[in-house]
Amino acid sequence: MKRPNRPLFYLLILIAFSVITVVFIPSFSSSSLPPDQPDIIHTSNAETSNEKYLSYLPHGNFVEQHESLRNAIRIAFETNRTIIAPSLRLGKVHGWAPFSVLAKHYEAQDKKELHRLCTAGEGSTHWRTLLEPCATLNDWTEIKWSSLFDLDELNKRHGIRVIERDGHGWGTEESALGGRIDPLDVMVVDTMTFFNNGTEWEITDEEDTASSWQALNWAQSHLNSFRNILKGSEGVSTTGKPLSRILRHNKLRAINERVLQFGSLAFALRYETSSDSRQATLRLQMSKDLFVVPNKMPVVTAASEEIVMKMGGKGAFSVLHVNLSSLVQSESRYAEDVKAKGSEAAVDDVIEKPLEEIVVENEEDLERQNDVRAVSKLALLNGLNADARKSMMESVVLQVSGDIPINQAISAALPFKPSRLLNLTNVDVMDQSVRGRSELLEACLDYKQKVDRLYPIYYLVNDLLPTPEAYPDIFGALMKMFPCTFSKSDMFQMGVINIEWTGSQTELTDNVDYEELLGPILDVLIAGSAYSFFEIPQTPLTRLIGWQR
Ligand SMILES: *[C@@H]1O[C@H](CO)[C@@H](O)[C@H](O)[C@H]1NC(C)=O
Ligand SMILES: *[C@@H]1O[C@H](CO)[C@@H](O)[C@H](O)[C@H]1NC(C)=O
Ligand SMILES: *[C@@H]1O[C@H](CO)[C@@H](O)[C@H](O)[C@H]1NC(C)=O
Ligand SMILES: *[C@@H]1O[C@H](CO)[C@@H](O)[C@H](O)[C@H]1NC(C)=O
Numbered sequence: 001m002k003r004p005n006r007p008l009f010y011l012l013i014l015i016a017f018s019v020i021t022v023v024f025i026p027s028f029s030s031s032s033l034p035p036d037q038p039d040i041i042h043t044s045n046a047e048t049s050n051e052k053y054l055s056y057l058p059h060g061n062f063v064e065q066h067e068s069l070r071n072a073i074r075i076a077f078e079t080n081r082t083i084i085a086p087s088l089r090l091g092k093v094h095g096w097a098p099f100s101v102l103a104k105h106y107e108a109q110d111k112k113e114l115h116r117l118c119t120a121g122e123g124s125t126h127w128r129t130l131l132e133p134c135a136t137l138n139d140w141t142e143i144k145w146s147s148l149f150d151l152d153e154l155n156k157r158h159g160i161r162v163i164e165r166d167g168h169g170w171g172t173e174e175s176a177l178g179g180r181i182d183p184l185d186v187m188v189v190d191t192m193t194f195f196n197n198g199t200e201w202e203i204t205d206e207e208d209t210a211s212s213w214q215a216l217n218w219a220q221s222h223l224n225s226f227r228n229i230l231k232g233s234e235g236v237s238t239t240g241k242p243l244s245r246i247l248r249h250n251k252l253r254a255i256n257e258r259v260l261q262f263g264s265l266a267f268a269l270r271y272e273t274s275s276d277s278r279q280a281t282l283r284l285q286m287s288k289d290l291f292v293v294p295n296k297m298p299v300v301t302a303a304s305e306e307i308v309m310k311m312g313g314k315g316a317f318s319v320l321h322v323n324l325s326s327l328v329q330s331e332s333r334y335a336e337d338v339k340a341k342g343s344e345a346a347v348d349d350v351i352e353k354p355l356e357e358i359v360v361e362n363e364e365d366l367e368r369q370n371d372v373r374a375v376s377k378l379a380l381l382n383g384l385n386a387d388a389r390k391s392m393m394e395s396v397v398l399q400v401s402g403d404i405p406i407n408q409a410i411s412a413a414l415p416f417k418p419s420r421l422l423n424l425t426n427v428d429v430m431d432q433s434v435r436g437r438s439e440l441l442e443a444c445l446d447y448k449q450k451v452d453r454l455y456p457i458y459y460l461v462n463d464l465l466p467t468p469e470a471y472p473d474i475f476g477a478l479m480k481m482f483p484c485t486f487s488k489s490d491m492f493q494m495g496v497i498n499i500e501w502t503g504s505q506t507e508l509t510d511n512v513d514y515e516e517l518l519g520p521i522l523d524v525l526i527a528g529s530a531y532s533f534f535e536i537p538q539t540p541l542t543r544l545i546g547w548q549r
Contacts, residue, residue: 053163053177055084055170056262057102059094062520063541068265069145070286073160077282078273079253081260082161084176086168088148090517091140096242099193099263103170108132109142110168111510141510141517148294148521157290158282171261187255190263191270192242198270200245249274287547293528294521299505303497304525307459310496311486312445317457318404319527319545320485321535322396324464324474328380331392381464381474393477396536401481403534404456411454412482421447425483432469434493437486441494444484458485459530461523488519524548 056072058065065088076083086106094105108114108131117126118134144164145151154160167175171186191198242264249272265271273279286292295301311317381389401409416422420443448455460468460475467489468475479485491497502514524541527533528548535542 052079052081052258052260053084053174054079054081054260054262055086055165055174055176056265057099057106057170058086058089059096059102059105059264060266061093062088062090062524063539063544064266065089065093066291066544067268067540070291071265071268071271072262073154073162073286073291074268074273074279074282075252075262075265075271076160076162077158077279078249079255079260082163084174085145085162085164087142087164088145089140089142090520091512092136093140096192096264096266098242099188099190102263105131106170107168109140111137111142138512141512141514143508146296147507148296148300149291150296151291153290157285158278171259174259177259181259185258186261187257187259188261188263189247189255191245191247192267193263195243195245198245198247198251246270246272248272292544292547294524297505297518297521299502300518300521300525303501304522304529306496307488307491307522307526308529310441310491310494311459312448312457314529315531316445316448317459317530318532318534319459319461319523319530320400321523321527321533321541322460322462323535323537324462325380326537327392327396328384331384331388386473389474390477393474397477397481399536400478400534404532408454408456411452412456414452416447417451419443419447419451421451421483437469437490438494440483441486441490447484456482456484458482459526460485460487462487488522 054072054076056068058068060068069083069085072083072085075081089109094102096102097105104127108128110128114128114132114134114137117129118137122129145162146164151162151164154162163176165174165176169175169179171188172181172183173179174181174186188194189197246269252271252273262271282290295304308314384392401412404412416425421440424440424443444455444457448457460478462468465471465474466487468485468487469479469490472479475485488497492499499515502508502518505514508514524545527545530549533542533545533549
């Protein structure tokens, strides 16, 4: 299986990146280049007006990309710049990385170009396909933010202008402005990558402190494999974290270049905006009804409404998200820790390792990831022994029970009173037939309506098993405690939504499984209509769902 030439190839590519970083980035700063480029193309409007722009390099899942655009909105408002918004990437995504790596990832994800390379058989050697392998071309796609959110509202309420970028040119190659921008007109800023951008942050208030730690923890756990290798070449701190620097709002406003190109904007604290009443109003609205609910795509909204209705309507059910991969990971890590206690040699700091060793390890990591994809998702769960699985799922039940309001917890714990539900559960609580599941849902709603209005009904989302009710050894404990637990597969089975529910949306033309890729958006809408939302482990999604209710 091992191809010994690939690590070397990686190394070369990465060195190339570093060189690009060192040679290319400084050329954006105004001092180093004479204005000797005569053939600059201008868009005519932009030339006559003094319109200024900002953009950023996206990364992360839906919630992280959403946070990036929220921050861009805040900064655009502060600096009176027009946002050039990169598209929203769905499906397989990349984590945080230093500026030049994010930039390369972004440039690489041009589907047209990738399709050309992959069909021409250049898929194995080109830098683009190294970053976006042909094999995973259909695991991700890009859609416009305006297909999910009402961006006009930003302009109506606050005069904030957003242009959605076609193409993947940024900085001097800005696609949204017709490419070829004078380097003197472009300023690159990334406080997490460049030491000279911003100052070490001082803690301002408690909320910010909490979110900064959250951001750091998040970033640490998402460190892209390229990061370690690039360490040093961009002034990324040697402790393995992104730089903790902050750019003050007066500095932000003082930047005069026509195009302001940020790196990551996924962490609020890095760029300060003023705390005046205009910003406060914007902030308040953005945690209430502005750029909060992704309900502009008719098929997604319709599907969510059907499901919410079937689950008893708005506020009648609760939503539970369980990330099994993440639970399995921490469970195996725990097991390894216990094993390592005996042998000191097993404890080994990656950061101390020589470069070549890290490259090889990255290679192995990638292969391991591909294995996980190729072998079924179930294999991940089978990696744990039965006892570990059992205790893992019991802890899920404990966490859920601990989260729900006490009166609801009591309702869940009491024996059923005489009812259709009691009669059904006496028969078979894990009846998996469509008829069985429909009857159970009806009996649950009936119970809630007539017997105990606090009785919890759950809509369960998990990342590994599309039909959770078919895995009693995984979800049995949960469903015993909360028999009224349903999932999207129930909705398919009962005909509430059709497996092709995305099919009629004509703008969805990429050759991908939109049912899967739009799933997280559908889940956000459903959770927004729920009585309560709980996820294990918690992520910033909880905050986003909180804003919708
Ligand atoms: C904000 O930018 C717009 C577009 O460039 C411009 O027309 C307007 O005068 C600017 N407003 C302020 C207060 O500078
Ligand atoms: C940020 O760092 C880059 C790279 O060193 C530099 O070109 C740019 O001028 C800096 N921007 C600011 C606002 O300091
Ligand atoms: C679940 O956790 C894994 C590992 O931490 C992470 O890579 C993945 O993105 C998470 N999935 C979701 C849907 O949040
Ligand atoms: C439950 O079953 C009992 C005995 O079969 C029956 O008398 C009763 O009517 C049933 N209750 C409901 C609500 O269906």
